[in-house]
Amino acid sequence: xxxxxxxxxxxxxxxxxxxxxxxxxxxxxxxxxxxxxxxxxxxxxxxxxxxxxxxxxxxxxxxxxxxxxxxxxxxxxxxxxxxxxxxxxxxxxxxxxxxxxxxxxxxxxxxxxxxxxxxxxxxxxxxxxxxxxxxxxxxxxxxxxxxxxxxxxxxxxxxxxxxxxxxxxxxxxxxxxxxxxxxxxxxxxxxxxxxxxxxxxxxxxxxxxxxxxxxxxxxxxxxxxxxxxxxxxxxxxxxxxxxxxxxxxxxxxxxxxxxxxxxxxxxxxxxxxxxxxxxxxxxxxxxxxxxxxxxxxxxxxxxxxxxxxxxxxxxxxxxxxxxxxxxxxxxxxxxxxxxxxxxxxxxxxxxxxxxxxxxxxxxxxxxx
Ligand code: MG
Numbered sequence: 239x240x241x242x243x244x245x246x247x248x249x250x251x252x253x254x255x256x257x258x259x260x261x262x263x264x265x266x267x268x269x270x271x272x273x274x275x276x277x278x279x280x281x282x283x284x285x286x287x288x289x290x291x292x293x294x295x296x297x298x299x300x301x302x303x304x305x306x307x308x309x310x311x312x313x314x315x316x317x318x319x320x321x322x323x324x325x326x327x328x329x330x331x332x333x334x335x336x337x338x339x340x341x342x343x344x345x346x347x348x349x350x351x352x353x354x355x356x357x358x359x360x361x362x363x364x365x366x367x368x369x370x371x372x373x374x375x376x377x378x379x380x381x382x383x384x385x386x387x388x389x390x391x392x393x394x395x396x397x398x399x400x401x402x403x404x405x406x407x408x409x410x411x412x413x414x415x416x417x418x419x420x421x422x423x424x425x426x427x428x429x430x431x432x433x434x435x436x437x438x439x440x441x442x443x444x445x446x447x448x449x450x451x452x453x454x455x456x457x458x459x460x461x462x463x464x465x466x467x468x469x470x471x472x473x474x475x476x477x478x479x480x481x482x483x484x485x486x487x488x489x490x491x492x493x494x495x496x497x498x499x500x501x502x503x504x505x506x507x508x509x510x511x512x513x514x515x516x517x518x519x520x521x522x523x524x525x526x527x528x529x530x531x532x533x534x535x536x537x538x539x540x541x542x543x544x545x546x547x548x549x550x551x552x553x554x555x556x557x558x559x560x561x562x563x564x565x566x567x568x569x570x571x572x573x574x575x576x577x578x579x580x581x582x583x584x585x586x587x588x589x590x591x592x593x594x595x596x597x598x599x600x601x602x603x604x605x606x
Contacts, residue, residue, distance in 0.1 A: 240268040243496060244290075244312055246333055247324035249274035249281055251427040252347045252373065252492060256322055257284060259493045263502055271312040272304070275325075313337040322373070322496055323348045326429045327553050328595060331355055335588070338368045345495035347373035349446040353549045355591050356449030370450065371495040375424075376443055377450055378491035379469035379482035384451065393447055394471040394479070396463040397523065398423045398486075400434040403464060407527055410435075413566045415559065423466040423486045432556045436570055437523065441534020445545055448538055455539050460531065462521045485510060530570045533577070543583040543594045550598035551576035563606045572602055 243260070247253045253274075260267045273294035274281035281295050285303040293304035294312055313321060313336035321337045322345040323330050330348030335355075337344055339362065346352070352359060363370050372378050376395045384390065401420050402410040418435040419428060426434070433439035444458050469491075471481035484490055489505045525532055530552075537544040555569035564572070576598055583590055 241266060241496070242268050242270050242317055242319045243322060244269070244271035244273070244292075244315070244318050245322045245324060246273045246309070246312070246330070247275075247322075247326065247347075248272040248284055249277040250324055250326060251425065252324035252488065253322070254280075255488050256324060256492050256496065257288065259489055259496070259505060260288070262505060263493075263497075266497070266502060270315060270318050271307060273309060273312055273325075309333050310336055313342070314340045316340055316342065318342045320345055320371075320496060322492075323351065324373070326350075326427050328354060328549070331359075331591075334359065335362065338362050338366055338370075341366050341368060343369040343371070345371050345373055345492075345498075347492070347495075349374055349442045350549055350553070352446045352449045353442050353545045354595065355588060356445065356545075357585070358588055358591075360449050360452070369498070371498045372446075372450055373488075373491050373495045374443060374446065375466075375486070375488065375491045376470040377447060378494055380447065380451060380472060382482045382494070383470075383472045383480040387451055387453060389474050389476075390451075390453065390457070391473045391475045391477075392457040392459055393451065393453060394459045394461055394473060394481075395440065395443055395447060396466070396468050396470050397437065397440045397460055398434070398466045399462045399464050399523075400437065400439075402435055402527070403462065410527065411565060411567045415562065418559070418566055422464070424488070426488070428560060429553070429556050432559060432566075432569070433552070435566065436530045437528035438530035438534065438552050438570065438573075440523075440528075441531045441537075442549070444531075444534055445538045455535055460523055462523050464519055465515065465517075467515055467518055483510070530573070533570065533573060537577070540582055541584075543586045543591065544577065544580070546586065546591050546594050547576055547580040547582075547598050548573055550595045551602045554599050554602040558603075558606045568606075572605055575605070576602055 269290045271292040278300045292307040298306040313333045320343040324347040330351045466486040537548045551573040555572045558564045
């Protein structure tokens with residue numbers, strides 16, 4: 239029987255790559271719904287090719303070939319076996335919760351969902367018996383390495399280091415949008431690529447890992463590994479280290495997440511060869527240059543609404559940077575400024591999370 243899947247964010251980077259995976263596995267998957275944003279031409283092309291029953295767009299009257307459904311209805315459609323949440327930023331949270339509430343498994347490519355409301359999301363998933371399979375390459379790696387969390391000494395999350403790894407602080411301060419978007423290893427959307435340049439992406443991933451694997455922050459390490467061949471690793475209590483290794487292509491973790499627990503022949507440009515890789519380098523992150531990483535650890539440890547505040551200020555900062563309104567370093571300076579003034583709510587409800595998120599965004603925008 240085919241696995242029935244819907245994709246939220248089908249016109250984005252992960253969504254497009256997911257459709258490339260599914261195109262080759264048409265005997266394994268049936269697409270129920272495709273949800274795009276405003277890129278209606280691409281969405282209509284996808285509808286023509288993959289023939290979903292339903293589609294969502296911010297331009298509903300322009301959808302051709304599928305019935306329009308609001309996002310909430312797409313996510314509560316129980317004919318789905320799994321929903322791939324591949325939208326960027328805070329808009330991932332609500333649809334993910336609706337799908338979990340309806341008992342539908344999640345392939346999660348949206349880390350902001352767990353950064354904003356990790357406790358709520360993971361508790362709901364547990365109570366509904368829903369699997370959350372990470373698409374993020376590091377967490378997908380850990381998911382493949384982990385057997386029993388109680389035997390884990392620590393998680394080792396790798397970071398490519400982004401385009402400014404060996405650049406000076408001054409070069410990074412004056413970086414153009416183009417330089418920040420020129421990621422050396424991964425082809426990703428604009429928001430996550432800027433996050434990778436500041437290492438905020440790694441900070442968000444540390445918080446994501448804490449929630450996904452229910453592990454304390456002092457047991458999560460980050461190591462810079464510029465080649466992005468080791469996607470992450472686990473050290474077990476007995477000293478054994480298990481790592482997941484592969485070429486840096488998002489097709490692999492996307493396919494893993496949507497196919498789990500099965501594995502199918504995948505899209506490969508070539509077979510993996512250790513001798514071709516030749517060498518792997520590792521180094522400690524530069525905590526001074528990449529303040530975002532330290533901030534994220536702190537926010538994670540404080541918990542409550544601290545990560546909500548951090549995430550909201552960061553996302554607004556990234557948008558402003560992409561629009562040329564502020565410099566790259568200003569993003570993290572703004573995050574710090576917002577956190578200084580934020581009084582933390584300990585266990586925020588979902589309503590409180592959205593209120594705080596909204597309030598922080600408004601306050602952040604007052605700075606540019
Ligand atoms: Mg990642």
